[in-house]
Amino acid sequence: MIVGESTYGKGTVQKVLDLGRFIDSNDPVGELKITFQKFYRVAGSSTQNKGVTPDVKLPSALTPSQFGESANPSALPWDVIKSTNFQKTPDINSKVIADLNKSYQDRVKLDPSLKKYISETEELRNNLTQTKVSLNETRRKQEMEEAKKREAAEKLDTKIPNKEGIPQDALKLDDEYLREGVLILSELATRRSAKPLLFSSRACWQVCL
Numbered sequence: 001m002i003v004g005e006s007t008y009g010k011g012t013v014q015k016v017l018d019l020g021r022f023i024d025s026n027d028p029v030g031e032l033k034i035t036f037q038k039f040y041r042v043a044g045s046s047t048q049n050k051g052v053t054p055d056v057k058l059p060s061a062l063t064p065s066q067f068g069e070s071a072n073p074s075a076l077p078w079d080v081i082k083s084t085n086f087q088k089t090p091d092i093n094s095k096v097i098a099d100l101n102k103s104y105q106d107r108v109k110l111d112p113s114l115k116k117y118i119s120e121t122e123e124l125r126n127n128l129t130q131t132k133v134s135l136n137e138t139r140r141k142q143e144m145e146e147a148k149k150r151e152a153a154e155k156l157d158t159k160i161p162n163k164e165g166i167p168q169d170a171l172k173l174d175d176e177y178l179r180e181g182v183l184i185l186s187e188l189a190t191r192r193s194a195k196p197l198l199f200s201s202r203a204c205w206q207v208c209l
Helices: 093-110 111-126 138-149 176-189
Strands: 002-004 011-019 029-038 156-161 166-172 195-201 204-208
Touching: 002 176, 029 111, 093 111, 093 156, 111 176
Parallel strands: none
Antiparallel strands: 002 204, 011 029, 156 166, 195 204
């Protein structure tokens, strides 16, 4: 179960080859960087170029085409090979993912903290496209003051329900990605008796069952 944003998309391995090994010269002749391996997932799809797409996608100011491997015009393309033998877990299926996405979309409509985060992300995305900066001192001070007010936002309250669905004490979190990961994980945990393991990063949350 992947929650967050698409991964970078680096699915190849390179090494640097010293050309001096093949040319008899006292002077440096340079080096050659070659790609000699490629990563594939058990289903056969490569992580190259596309990366790993999350099951529940959270807001991001950047798209993979702006920061990922796909932004490199010389990057190797994504491809698929024959899958290996593996057994899918029955705990994660299309219905579970659809329900988790529905719950997230409901929070998008009703959760003030999440709505605020989405608004801030959209504002950041717009700011990244700006190529002009005002030289008017009064205006710049006003913009900086508004930015400081946004940074001083209050901590987010996350109430984690217990197995009966009753909210427990609020958990104070500054990171909306972390907050959403906790909410999605808590909902997923109520769907099964065993406790899942959780690995987190800024790029994505992965729940291993």
